Amino acid sequence: MSTPLAELHMHIEGSLEPELIFELAQRNKVDLPYRDLDDLRSRYEFTDLQSFLDLYFANMTVLRTAQDFADLARAYLARAAAGGVRHAEIFFNPQAHTARGVPLPAVLEGLADAVGSSEAEFGVSSDLIAAVLRDRPVPEAEAMLDEVLRLDVPVLGLGLDSAEVGYPPSLFVDVFDRARSNGLRTVAHAGEEGPPDYIRQALDLLRVERIDHGVRCLEDEALVARLVEEQVPLTVCPLSNVRLRVVDTLAEHPLRRMLEAGLLVTVNSDDPAYFGGYVDDNFARLQAELGLTDAERETLARNSIRASFASAERKAELLGG
Ligand SMILES: Nc1ncnc2[nH]cnc12
Numbered sequence: 001m002s003t004p005l006a007e008l009h010m011h012i013e014g015s016l017e018p019e020l021i022f023e024l025a026q027r028n029k030v031d032l033p034y035r036d037l038d039d040l041r042s043r044y045e046f047t048d049l050q051s052f053l054d055l056y057f058a059n060m061t062v063l064r065t066a067q068d069f070a071d072l073a074r075a076y077l078a079r080a081a082a083g084g085v086r087h088a089e090i091f092f093n094p095q096a097h098t099a100r101g102v103p104l105p106a107v108l109e110g111l112a113d114a115v116g117s118s119e120a121e122f123g124v125s126s127d128l129i130a131a132v133l134r135d136r137p138v139p140e141a142e143a144m145l146d147e148v149l150r151l152d153v154p155v156l157g158l159g160l161d162s163a164e165v166g167y168p169p170s171l172f173v174d175v176f177d178r179a180r181s182n183g184l185r186t187v188a189h190a191g192e193e194g195p196p197d198y199i200r201q202a203l204d205l206l207r208v209e210r211i212d213h214g215v216r217c218l219e220d221e222a223l224v225a226r227l228v229e230e231q232v233p234l235t236v237c238p239l240s241n242v243r244l245r246v247v248d249t250l251a252e253h254p255l256r257r258m259l260e261a262g263l264l265v266t267v268n269s270d271d272p273a274y275f276g277g278y279v280d281d282n283f284a285r286l287q288a289e290l291g292l293t294d295a296e297r298e299t300l301a302r303n304s305i306r307a308s309f310a311s312a313e314r315k316a317e318l319l320g321g
């Protein structure tokens with residue numbers, strides 16, 4: 001029996017499928033700048049991270065009510081379950097919603113509703129990670145953390161995402177210190193488009209427990225040795241890396257090299273509605289194009305459970321122990 005998967009790196013707003021964009025636009029009377037589904041789909045051609053983020057932020061304007069967020073999260077959980085996911089740690093971007101007038105309690109009411117019943121409904125245990133938009137002002141991140149801590153909500157952790165280059169982890173030391181001292185788990189995107197030094201900063205200054213992406217660690221031998229030694233999990237997103245031109249093709253993806261180096265790598269979908277698939281699609285394409293073996297898939301599945309923030313009991317259950 002193969003080990004089930006934990007998905008540790010996906011943005012719930014990035015699971016907003018074109019059909020749901022149109023449905024929510026109609027429900028909320030939002031005018032979309034697209035003629036039809038085909039017109040929208042024709043825009044899913046990205047040249048870098050920013051070109052994707054522009055569409056990602058534009059499309060999420062259809063998300064307005066708690067019900068919208070609950071529907072979005074349930075759609076992801078159902079699809080993830082069908083792809084073999086049994087545990088999911090889900091990023092959401094509070095500032096992307098509060099900045100356009102959607103209150104955080106509405107966002108969290110919807111997400112918490114779906115997450116709270118995900119194990120019973122879909123067989124997927126799940127948690128929420130609030131991610132700081134690193135390209136917005138630091139005081140806004142401080143205020144977001146204040147609100148998350150003040151509200152009585154089931155948020156497990158704090159993350160760091162959005163445009164990376166020019167926005168180093170060092171900007172957010174105080175935010176992450178305070179998150180940690182208030183019991184939140186911490187992770188950060190680093191080494192996607194940004195340099196290996198951002199990975200070091202995330203570890204040394206933010207003291208995060210996992211690195212999201214981290215593929216650019218390979219440019220720095222000493223950093224790889226450290227990540228191996230400390231078994232720092234890297235939540236790699238192969239289809240995302242190809243679509244955002246971090247790597248040229250899946251056949252050239254460094255995933256196997258990372259595994260062979262002894263890095264604690266996991267495979268994730270990042271923004272499945274934008275990058276050509278969910279986590280099972282990532283695995284299928286890796287099998288077809290990188291020749292990923294069953295043994296490598298099993299290692300990646302076990303890594304995903306090990307690297308998760310699930311309870312020891314849940315981990316043992318998922319690992320079949
Ligand atoms: N791949 C990615 N990198 C940084 N921020 C993101 N937000 C959503 N997807 C992201």
Ligand SMILES: [Zn+2]
Binds near residue numbers: 009161189
């Ligand atoms: Zn991401």
